[in-house]
Amino acid sequence: MNKVKIGIIGAGRIGKIHADNLLRHPQAEIAAISDLFAGPELEEWAQARGIAIVTKNSEEILNNPDIDAVFICSSTDTHVPLIKQAAAQGKHIFCEKPLSMDIKQTEEAIEAVRNAGVQLQVGFNRRFDHNFKRVREHIQSGAIGDAHLIKITSRDPAPPPEAYIKVSGGIFMDMMIHDFDMARFLSGSEVEEVYAQGSVLVDPVFAVHGDVDTATVSLKFANGALGVIDCSRKAVYGYDQRVEAFGSKGSSVAGNDFPNTAVLSTAEGIVSDKPLHFFLERYNVAYIEETEQFINSLVRGDAVAVTGEDGWQAERIARAAKLSLQENRPVKLSEI
Amino acid sequence: MNKVKIGIIGAGRIGKIHADNLLRHPQAEIAAISDLFAGPELEEWAQARGIAIVTKNSEEILNNPDIDAVFICSSTDTHVPLIKQAAAQGKHIFCEKPLSMDIKQTEEAIEAVRNAGVQLQVGFNRRFDHNFKRVREHIQSGAIGDAHLIKITSRDPAPPPEAYIKVSGGIFMDMMIHDFDMARFLSGSEVEEVYAQGSVLVDPVFAVHGDVDTATVSLKFANGALGVIDCSRKAVYGYDQRVEAFGSKGSSVAGNDFPNTAVLSTAEGIVSDKPLHFFLERYNVAYIEETEQFINSLVRGDAVAVTGEDGWQAERIARAAKLSLQENRPVKLSEI
């Protein structure tokens, strides 16, 4: 493939980000975009970007023989049906995380992809973050020796609205799924057992929906290493995304990104600006890279960087963590 | 009391450190030191410091009516008997951690102290560390709001010799007991439940003695906050002692201390020196402060900063952690 013709399904915030990033790639061409609420506004937006087809009906994309690949950026409940349809049409797929809320459905989607011989990349954008990639390199190059411990901190600047909380699938499936994937990405080993603690400390609305807003998850990896993830829906000082890998020959620790390096010293103390506010700022370049690599994989015929299996494994860990919290006991992945 | 006359029991490394720190205090006077292996070397050491009595027999200290307070720096199995004897003689006590390996014995020691109306300070020196004190102030002043999460990293530069491992009481009682106390000190809340993960990744000798060398412990506090501690017997880059408190209004994070601030930039990268090597370097000032405050408390008649109850609580958490690891389940403190 020399040029990849793309259809985007779902024109929400993340769909539009992927679109703008794809426009930067000389071998990507966005042929169509669909959204249930497509209207004049989206048409204008699409026209300014030279996207010819704007439709309310995703079928127009899925059945369009000119389209090589689809970006599935619609709500989670639509992911699996859309993946199956796209696979059936022989289209490569980029799908936002999680693939689904249901492991069995996820497995069906992966099987459909496998049978169709198409590629499926899952939107674990953080794998493309400059900081986390460097920590992984420090592990893979042997710089820190055998990994003994993986630590991940993941805190959002503010909780989502209640409408979102209600359908989010809970903190493990919605938010920590990124961290579960990061744990696998960094350690290069599978998670075998998890133990989750959770608490409602930010806002009682989470309790109303059977969710928690603050959680820690302990991990045991197949290679004997241990892991700890901590997560909060609200860090008032901004998006807090850090990882630490500790091993037999050293450690690699990655902190946040900041809008600038200026440090103000006054009679009150030494002050610097807060971290980049949220995922759009922090992972701006990571989003660009994940679409670039997806396109490059298709053009070169290489395997994609983050597969359906990666999505499935992260979902299994999320499921195990939820069960662990419910039953207050360690849960083996083999139970899921 | 205007001047405190002190007898030191146990002239090992830590006993001598306390002695030298006591010499700096204008209201402390070291009257005697005892050690099972006292000999010419210790006599010379004592003479250079103006310590009149050197003996193999701790009874000479315990029965000496001129002595107001004892520092118990002998092996852990002697702590409880010595505390009881000292209390019976009406002497105030500074005792190294842990008070004992047995909760019941610890309770007896505390009761003896209470009945005798003397003071008992436990050697949790890290409470006096400049960094950790500042984090606690950030919590107590309300600067970070309600505490949601306490994180503690505690890694030694190198494991102890096998002879020590054998009698150490295990990683939870020997090493993490400091961190359990730190968790209580920082959060200002009691631990109600723990879950421990452990692994032998540093040296198989730990397995030989039924111990682990790498561990994480998840904590639930009475006030709803969560906690995570990670611990390793070997960080090749040096003593790694950090804490982090995260709350509704912010976070307070304290890192390591370094021998200097010099940063070398070359074609190979940006390099700085490793953290202060081990506890003697890192907690040098903290050791001075803990003896100072003990003496000050006795002179003023104030309560000591770290009580027998603090020692007892930390031991209970250590015991619970050990049980949790053995049975791979969360353990409530109320079980202990």
Added chain:
Amino acid sequence: MNKVKIGIIGAGRIGKIHADNLLRHPQAEIAAISDLFAGPELEEWAQARGIAIVTKNSEEILNNPDIDAVFICSSTDTHVPLIKQAAAQGKHIFCEKPLSMDIKQTEEAIEAVRNAGVQLQVGFNRRFDHNFKRVREHIQSGAIGDAHLIKITSRDPAPPPEAYIKVSGGIFMDMMIHDFDMARFLSGSEVEEVYAQGSVLVDPVFAVHGDVDTATVSLKFANGALGVIDCSRKAVYGYDQRVEAFGSKGSSVAGNDFPNTAVLSTAEGIVSDKPLHFFLERYNVAYIEETEQFINSLVRGDAVAVTGEDGWQAERIARAAKLSLQENRPVKLSEI
């Protein structure tokens, strides 16, 4: 003006950077590009970007009535003639620094621009750097009170080739001119006197061409503040670009940018990656912002952010610094 049609004169590295950055701006349209060595390669490059006209002759751009603004990215000796021609044709101008090597010529160019009523922005890209902008804000907001001292460090990772050194105009006009502008930008005050020290420590080739490779310049500002700039042609650890402003109420210090925040700790020490390598990496976003703001100024009819007068003042300081070094004495700007 709703859309700005642009012609780029000079298709070297910096011309192409500006072109790519202009392509991101919805109200900019690149109509033409000229280069003395235009050929098939440039034509292909232009075609991929939808640039219709590719020519060896800058007159085709200057005489094209459809073109609203020109980017002058050719060699320094062509700047003034091109500015005059463009002004005469009523075109707005973005010109790389320095405007010329000759103050009188620079004045003529500025006068031509003034008479024609067009806008001229000079390519002092560092004014748009996120770090330096924040320091300036700290000064302008009063956060550090009255400025007492401005310090600038400016070191390149490697010296340019001899061919460039020969025609560069010397370290003050070629390299430190950015720092002289930064000094004015930060302090908000004019430089009244300079004293320069210089030495050939990097490579004797600089001496061959009457230049130095290491220099410091002391500044006196009209508002009484002092300044110091240090400059080297070769910092083996990478591009070193830092500023510091010190005042009556505090200081604001901005450091380098790094490719990631990962810190590797091993038995050898604590290591992080070197700063972003050179100006293309460090000032990537600053280049984008300077073209954005230029276009925005034209569209809105606002004054540009960096004027011809700014270019002229920086050149005067460079000239004074050169004279100071030659005569080893402080030189007043009024002498120039």
Added chain:
Amino acid sequence: MNKVKIGIIGAGRIGKIHADNLLRHPQAEIAAISDLFAGPELEEWAQARGIAIVTKNSEEILNNPDIDAVFICSSTDTHVPLIKQAAAQGKHIFCEKPLSMDIKQTEEAIEAVRNAGVQLQVGFNRRFDHNFKRVREHIQSGAIGDAHLIKITSRDPAPPPEAYIKVSGGIFMDMMIHDFDMARFLSGSEVEEVYAQGSVLVDPVFAVHGDVDTATVSLKFANGALGVIDCSRKAVYGYDQRVEAFGSKGSSVAGNDFPNTAVLSTAEGIVSDKPLHFFLERYNVAYIEETEQFINSLVRGDAVAVTGEDGWQAERIARAAKLSLQENRPVKLSEI
């Protein structure tokens, strides 16, 4: 010499600091202390430290045949006469900086010391600072290659009282003399020429006494390296003492020391505590080391670490800087 018997002349703040630091040294014994204003308070202070002789008359120390060495901590105008007398009595000498305000007198003092065959250490305590020592090691080990540039920042938290300013000898002799010595200490090369800028920006009282409160000094070293020092009498955020050495193979940069490493992140920003307040806090350990090394040198018969010649050279640079500021021109050291 196995034990050094010491007399301290001048019981002000710095005399008492040296006394307390000497008490820590097992081979130092303070035999006497003198002060013009000696009274009951000083007697009590001395008694608590086991110092037998307290006198108003320094002659009692200088003529006491039991005393091996004197610490001269009295006012600057008394330094030279006291050095001469002590040397004549065959006593070793530790003298606070500057040796005198007059180069000729300083030379006489040094000659007296040389003729008497005694040792003279000058109180340039910063040479013993952990950070600056590490930078010097980075230079001397070749880690940064040939030194090209030395940068020193030296700012006090608050200006001294007017009574002190009046007799201080001015910013160069009183304050920057430390930095001039540091420049020599770091570079390992002699200063050959200086150029000074100065301004009264902190308090007009400095102008009243012909002094400045803000200054920069440019240096040329014999080995071709350049230097820049900046100095202020008032940094509201605390004692700001940093150095930077830049060379052919890299740089070594040392920052301030802080009371703790805790970083508070809130909705307002990222905050840490101000640097250690002033010289007593920052150079606490350096003061201990300078007395230790002085005693060790006497005991071993080694040369002292900082000689009278070092004091003399720093005074010459101070004198040259003052002349440079007065005449607004670079001044060669050979003129002094």
